Amino acid sequence: MTLETLAVSLIVTFALIKYNISVAVLAGALTLSTLNGGNPFTDLTANVLDWSVWKLIATVVLAFTLGYSMKTYGFLEKITEFMLSNFGYYSLAVIPMLIGLLPMPGGALISAIMLGDIVKKFEISGEKATFVNYWFRHVWVTIWPLYPNVIIGLGILEVDYVELAKSTYPIFVFSILSGFLLLGRGKFERKKTDSSNLFYLYPIVLLAFLTLILKLDLLISPLIVNFILVIHARKFDRVPGILRETIDWKILLLVFSVMLYKRILETYGIAESFLAEIETYVNPYVAAALLSFLVAFSTGIEMSYSSIALPLLTPFTGVGSIYYDRVLVTFLYGFLGVMLSPLHLCFVLTADYFKSSVFKTYKYLLIAALLTAVLPLLTIL
Numbered sequence: 001m002t003l004e005t006l007a008v009s010l011i012v013t014f015a016l017i018k019y020n021i022s023v024a025v026l027a028g029a030l031t032l033s034t035l036n037g038g039n040p041f042t043d044l045t046a047n048v049l050d051w052s053v054w055k056l057i058a059t060v061v062l063a064f065t066l067g068y069s070m071k072t073y074g075f076l077e078k079i080t081e082f083m084l085s086n087f088g089y090y091s092l093a094v095i096p097m098l099i100g101l102l103p104m105p106g107g108a109l110i111s112a113i114m115l116g117d118i119v120k121k122f123e124i125s126g127e128k129a130t131f132v133n134y135w136f137r138h139v140w141v142t143i144w145p146l147y148p149n150v151i152i153g154l155g156i157l158e159v160d161y162v163e164l165a166k167s168t169y170p171i172f173v174f175s176i177l178s179g180f181l182l183l184g185r186g187k188f189e190r191k192k193t194d195s196s197n198l199f200y201l202y203p204i205v206l207l208a209f210l211t212l213i214l215k216l217d218l219l220i221s222p223l224i225v226n227f228i229l230v231i232h233a234r235k236f237d238r239v240p241g242i243l244r245e246t247i248d249w250k251i252l253l254l255v256f257s258v259m260l261y262k263r264i265l266e267t268y269g270i271a272e273s274f275l276a277e278i279e280t281y282v283n284p285y286v287a288a289a290l291l292s293f294l295v296a297f298s299t300g301i302e303m304s305y306s307s308i309a310l311p312l313l314t315p316f317t318g319v320g321s322i323y324y325d326r327v328l329v330t331f332l333y334g335f336l337g338v339m340l341s342p343l344h345l346c347f348v349l350t351a352d353y354f355k356s357s358v359f360k361t362y363k364y365l366l367i368a369a370l371l372t373a374v375l376p377l378l379t380i381l
Helices: 002-017 021-035 040-048 051-072 075-100 108-121 126-137 148-157 161-183 195-213 220-233 236-246 249-267 270-278 284-299 302-312 324-340 345-353 358-379
Strands: none
Touching: 002 021, 002 270, 002 302, 021 040, 021 249, 021 302, 040 249, 051 075, 051 148, 051 195, 051 220, 051 236, 051 249, 075 108, 075 126, 075 161, 075 195, 108 126, 108 345, 126 161, 126 345, 126 358, 148 161, 148 249, 148 302, 148 324, 161 195, 161 324, 161 358, 195 220, 220 236, 249 302, 270 284, 270 302, 284 302, 284 324, 302 324, 324 358, 345 358
């Protein structure tokens, strides 16, 4: 019965995703509650009254706020000037990676614009420029604590950031290596530049220090950095505009819906039953990889695999005390599904900006994805 009710719930979710993923996940969760004899209103009420849900929502908002604040206050422009002058050809990778530290929907378009002149200077084809910008912009998404899919993963797995990073760091390492193999060699130029522009990196450095070294809660770290940034910039009139950009009801509803989905799976024991049934057909590692990849590929949204697949796989990954190799497999194939999806907004925007063929760009993407699919698995053999 579990597979049937879950299948109906997922059908409802995927049928609505093309309209709005937030509403889709909410509808899927309520459908699942109803089909398993629950009371959707009771489940909704319990979710509304759960502090951990609102804490997660606040963390996502603060993460986006930091990215938009650094863009609005001109920090990104200063940092880019320094990178361009110091890394030459390799700024093709460095700049998207830098922008990738600040999660913003469609953020790859920002780094694409920054790379425009560099792409012309080094006579890079549109397809290669699309790949390099798109790929390096996303190498952080399974490890950097500002990304919503990481924040959601922490909430579902109920672990601290360091524990999750121990699982997913091979994806980060090998996706960078794969990207550089395809980027190729070029001139490492260095021009005289104002090194004081490095100062504008301090919000990112401070965030890493507070989160990784002092191990502050992920709600507290970005809150402190955002506060310091606003005081430093002294442009208080910009704050309402930044908040309008970052407080997106669709994102907030998605986080709320994901936590409701998790609650329903736990309340009715659905995840455990699903895994027990699926293991009778296929190896659990293969099942986790396929589920995560297919959900991610069919939506093209980073948060999809942590929102839809991960809650189903908690009996496999563990909760509180996690299996590093199993979390790695789940995140790895979710990451690859998103990166290969033609529905990924960053992919479409980048290809459009560089006037490149999406189809021809796959000759780079598929090689990078294959390398990234295989190499991290060597760390768990």
